[in-house]
Amino acid sequence: MTTVDELVWLYAIRLGGLDAPAGPGVDGEPPRLVIEGDLVAVVGTVVARRFDEAALAASMEDLGRLEGLARAHHAVVVEAGRERPTAPVSLATLYRDDAAVRRLLADRSADLLRVLRRVAGHREWGVKVYVGPEVAQEAAALPAPDAGRPGTSYLLRRRETRDRDGRRREHARESAESLHAALVERSAAAHRFTLQDARLSGRAEEMVLNAGYLVADEREEAFRAAVAESAPEGIRVELTGPWPAFSFTDWEQP
């Protein structure tokens, strides 16, 4: 299926399903399937000179190209997983030809089936929690400026602001932890990502929780309700997803 000028990009492995997902893939190619028993690999044929080791390393260093690769990979994984239990594969997993993919499916079939059984009937949801905005009565509670002692007055106001920021952050962390605990109860598994810096999250507020949850379909409603009801004053909750089960496909997990 491939020539020496081509490589095989692996997107996802799923249980059955004989329709190839919609594309385009990372190289603009239509995704296709490599099948071995019950296991179906969703792959794409890509041009070797754009995806060999050197080219790929260069692409990974270029934000624009990395974004393009990541979004295209993610989009195909989403399409691939609409109907069938699907395990996403990490970005930039490439094989010389279909035979190598077929070998992988055969050699690791027990592990793959175990992973697929775990994610079957589940989807991944992301929850990010930020320190909430200042509430109005807090701002009103600031000591009034004292024209007679501007320095002290300024300092007192600054200190009050600082203390209040600290309390708000502490409160937000506690709220985020209790939300996390509630969500863990409603999910099959949870994974905490590194908190995103403001420059990465694109939000001015400090992030206090960044987590993914593997939620059974029949518990989605309860999970989403818990998120919706959890937004008390002082935190801002953002739900993302559903995601393909990226965070719950480690081989090592039981």
Add this chain to the structure above:
Amino acid sequence: MTSGGLPVPGRTARPPDTHRQESTNLADILERVLDKGIVIAGDIRVNVLDIELLTIKIRLLVASVDKAREMGIDWWEHDTSLSSGNGSGDGASPASLAEENRRLRERIEALEAGTVAELEEGDADEVDEGEDEPVEEEPVRRTAARRPQGRRR
């Protein structure tokens, strides 16, 4: 489109997977596709974790390239080893890496300085002004922005 919005409770039907590519936060995608998913040794070896510069950039990156430009984080456009217009594919010579590191450091410092300059000016003023009442001395608050965001070499 569910990403970024609050959930709608009470829905019984399973909502569809409708990630609109453009609207999904790049950082959220990257932390999944780079760090997660099934990790298998392919025939082509690209160890993402070995690309230290990449991790530095991702830490600095914002939700999208456009957003980054808005915030003035656009150094990759000036970096010949990074810009796609000049991407020869072997931009990782020691000299260009050193040069890029230098630019990164300057960029980080500029960002940090910009973020905390106002606060520090305020703190400096307090020392002189707080004379008519005893005022506890407080340490300058270390903001998140003062911490180095990437590993420096």
